[in-house]
Amino acid sequence: MPTRHATDRNSGAATGGDAAPSGVGDVRNVVVVGHAGAGKTTFLETLLAASGTISRPGRVEDGTTVSDYDEAELRQQRSVNLALVPIEYHGVKINFLDTPGYADFVGDLRAGLRAADCALFVVSTTDAVDGTTRMLWNECAAVGMPRAVVLTKLDHPRSDYAATLQACQDAFGEKVLPLYLPSPQKGTVTGLAGLLSQHLHNYADGHREETELGDEDQVRVEEARGELIEGIIEESEDETLMDRYLGGEDIDPKVLIDDLERAVARASFFPVIPVCSAGGPGVTELLDVITSAFPSPAEHPMPEVTTVDGKPKTGLTGDPEGPLLAEVIKSTVDPYVGRISLVRVFSGTLRPDDAVHVSGHFLADRGHEEHDEDERVGTLSSPLGKTQRPVPQARAGDIVAVAKLSRAETGDTLSDCAAPLLMKPWDVPEPMLPVAIVARTKADEDKLSQGLNRLAAEDPTLRIENNSETHQLILWTMGEAHVDVLLDRLSGRYGVNVDKTQVRVPLRETLAGSAPGRGRHVKQSGGHGQYGVCEIEAEPLPEGAGFEFVDRIVGGAIPRQFIASVEKGIRAQMEKGTTSVGYPMVDIKVTLLDGKTHSVDSSDLAFQMAGALALKDAAQSAGVTLLEPFDQVSILVNDDDVGTIMGDLSSRRGHVLGTESVGQGRSLIRAEVPQTELLRYAIELRAMSHGTATFTRQFARYEPMPHNLAAKVLE
Template sequence: MGENRTNGHPGAAGRAPAADQPIRNVVLVGHSGAGKTTLTESLALATGALTRAGRVQDGTTVSDYDDIEHRQQRSVQLSLVPLEHSGTRINLLDTPGYADFTGELRAGLRAADAALFVVPATDGIDGATRMLWEECAAVGMPRALVVTKLDAPQADFAATVELCRTAFGGDNPEAVLPLYLPLNHGPAGPDGAPRISGLLGLLSGSCFDYADGHRVEQAPDAELRGAAAEARDRLIEAVIAESEDEALMDRYLAGEEIDSKTLVDDLERAVARGAFHPVLASALPLDGSREGLGSVELLELVTAAFPAPAERPLPEATTPDGGSRPPLSCDADGPLAAEVVKTSGDPYVGRLSLVRVFSGTLHPDQPVHVSGHGLTDRGHQDHDVDERVGALSSPFGRTQRQVARAVAGDIVCVAKLARAQTGDTLSAPAEPLLVAAWSMPEPLLPVAVEAHSKTDEDKLSQGLAKLVAEDPALRLEQNPDTRQLVLWCLGEAHADLLLERLRTRYGVQVDPVPYLVPLRETFAGPARGRGRHVKQSGGHGQFAICEIEVEPLPTGAGFEFVDRIVGGSVPRQFIPSVEKGVRAQLARGVSAGYPVVDIRVSLVDGKAHSVDSSDAAFQTAGALALREAAAETGVRLLEPVAELGVLVADEYVGAVLSDLSGRRGRVQGTEPVGTGRTLVRAEVPELEIVRYAVDLRSLSHGAGDFTRSYVRHEPMPDAVAARTAPTPAH
């Protein structure tokens, strides 16, 4: 770093790496609009992968991944951009910044070995980005920061660095410091923004001037060195401390001048350990130049300081049945172990799987074993099948450049994996493996849908199966109580994207309908009912009479049927028929159409006919008796109650508590979690939290998260019951 190294070469992006070629897997993290995609294009331009800003030689843009993405004017999916710099292959993973697409971001974190957090100099840092930083810190992932939009009005590099130190430094803000200081030269641009045209390297002491459209190394004058002396001293002390080089610290404290190469080596060690997080600067290319300001410096940091795949721990692997096996190692000659981190449909080549190879080497037309991923609760069935991979390719926008192989540590696109889904493991058929699944966000926004037409209904199941295969953040539910087809999503934008893909990609149109919370009914008090089903219209008739007593039971007790017949008034063979009829009516409901629970039904008397009585007749009589009993005593609605665990920044706890109170919530307690965050536990009726995934995000400015779990059904207040949801269709 700090040296004017040779850039990559045009056309290098699609080449297969040599078995010994260095690889770096880097994920870009930042909120929507932070400038991740623009930064990606700037890096691609600097390496020669693009011939001019945003375009490869065939006219494809580096961000040209999905028509829906262009219509929504935001990144909605994980995108791989392969680059090459100084002989190192860089797999750059551009992730969506919008909270609704956290599943794509988690996939990027899984595939990467280091993270670049993109922070705009104009918008600050949102709560979701802070949470992701903590998530990366928990697994020890090396991180660096890039301050973008320095060419925008009101941009302030120094203020943004201080914000990063406060947000990400935790107990040690000295672990977050800039490597370069931006320099202003010449008049401001036409928009009034300062013209950032150079960088001063604090470790190397060199000045890199971009004023003429190309990076030129210069020696800074004495005045510039003096102005940066304090920042340089702070950086050197922090780097030496975080690299844990005690001998070098003793030399530095003794006043010895440390050469830049030694300092750079220590910097690389501290970054790779995940102990120091350098801050770099980035701005758009000047005057259509080939190099955006800071792009080369960033590439040098990635290739020199970020760890190679072999230097990062790999996920645990077992046999598909859960048996133990030796830990994986990033060895091209080892057993094949790869993971599908993303699945997408392409109208020309069919299903494409983005695969991270952890161990071994993957070749085109190679037979592989596909092991399922354990997300059956979301509609993703476990499976163990053998398949044959198709072509391997390296994507760049919509262009797929074929490669000869993918070695351990690399990321590649695989065609024609018909059964593999996101999260599945690819291994050798003779030695099948299952890689431990990564943490996926829980979809908590329900969207009920129904087919738009009979034609759509015929194609619906197939289209939904493809959506589920692509997106493990989606949970598909056929609710047995409300009979609704429900897509559980991460947010409104996620839901809109899924419905749009279903329509445009798979030709299935669905209509959203109001989501029905599964309510219950129970008896308000004891009651008696008489069911009389007598018909005689010539030929064999129908005759059944039964009398029942109904008692309400405690919440959660379920249903009990008691036979209290004496003297044979109802023949023994027809008593189960009465119970069957009662149970059928319980499922249909007796008032609002919701299932009836928590009652005891006792059969106390009845009459039968030696010829006309039958099983069907007594089933009907049992149902009629239950309905008559309900009319006598009245019915109460029961609503489901969920336990919420709401995790928010401390400053939003008051707002969350007030909001939960307005939702008829009962707060169970609060407890601190880590630094600056609080977990609020509460019980809230599910009717009040249908849209809580959206509302909490707004309430906490993106800094909140929550979990929910069903607790019980309990009586609904009369005022709420009067305006309850419509009766479910049966």
């Protein structure tokens, strides 16, 4: 693709040379997406070197990589954070947002998609297009994100460019088409053949030289060029263009490039650029495509905005001189600097020491406290590894690191104090893997709550639950890798050590049948004693009926004031359960039939104790049925995996309610499954579907537990 000046297609303003970015059209926000091992970090280091930001690919001056600088990443040797990697190229600032390639950290991917205007999909030519890669592509497609595909590791001995391109087209669609073809010499890629320019970018001598195509390259280019031109023309708004092309007319390359840019911006065409990650062929070509063909912030729709009291706010256009509107897309804690907020500015200009209003209404339904308060902005900086390089301001369209926003959490809105605004949040995936933890020592217990609250402020995919029934502290997470990172940070960053324990599912008890019960509480130990006797009949009720108490006392066998005491004692015993495992008893009817009193020793407490003993006696006679909670589960899965998933649900004692096609080779399965069978389902479903299936769950009801399983619990 020919090198051109970066142009804001909305305003028509152009920039060139190496001048510092000054307007929305001089910025490109690009989220870098790809599965773990695709080579995203190495690829970004190569771009940094090509732009002159660092001297050569590899670790930057502080010894870390460009994006893997979190202590958990350094210890675990994997990228688990959304990281900003900004570079400047020919007067355009390109903000690369490096995202983790693991399904557990899809929350960071969605934050990156919110902040970016285009996605760069990195696929290794040494690997297949796996389930995780398809899942990441679907995430981009779900929000209509413009995408381009980078095929990396062309210089690897096992590289297979043709097979990888075909795999991408099979997985992502026919509009995934290359702009360049690699040109090998003696098994090494030394140049790229441009399909539109029909010239060879030759790197054999270590620098780019534009030459004529050789005979072998010419044959390959002719076939691929026709397919590319037809793909572009199909997306053109000029309906006559295809007829002219098929009639033999030579279409002006500028017309094709303009149509290509528009098709990329509306996410209907996905150009492919091959790149040698170690430098050389593809790097300059990719930077040229990013600056000339990728949409600028002015071309990306503004998220929905309201006032803090919910009134729609219109008229925001992304003007650097307009009202301030920015969003915290990632919040992290640096052990030396403190809290660092990664902020995308959508409107206005953000400067150091500005007073801003912080609106936090992002995850109120997950236990995050809502907050509206004013704070003063600290230093603005542009990161390079761990190094924070100060910048004087961040204009609309830019992304910057902000220090000292002590209360700002991921997803919070920053706006003018005089006219606070609130942005509609992006969709955060629901964590589905529960992990129970306990503090290792008393000192750890004292620090645990504060440490967890700080982790939750950074990570919206973490949900913390204090279960009042099982008395367990539960972390709801995205998967095992997510758990490892959370506990690593809890220990390494906040000095809190915890141990994992088995998650307990809150069961219920009910009566297996009807039975009488007698409660006798009689004690005498000097002075006033305790005397209360009652006789009841207990029976089960239908699910959800609750508790029913019937008074059938005649003749004053139990005085009126003590009848309420009997009911109170029965209710208290229901809360504690009647078996040794102590699950609450539900859905029963108790009829009070008879009793005895003592003129001196009968009391409220005595009849409470008698009522409790009567219920336990009836339960022992009638037997107890354990009830387990069932969740309604909705599973989105590829059509090829429907049979496997449904068979697995049956093995989990699930009731399949039905399936329906949702298009694009996907189906939705609805089922009801016992909670005890879902404790590790997030991991097991991912394994069964090769990372492509997702599910949601919500409580449905309680059902009787099978006798063999109930017997094990009661034992």
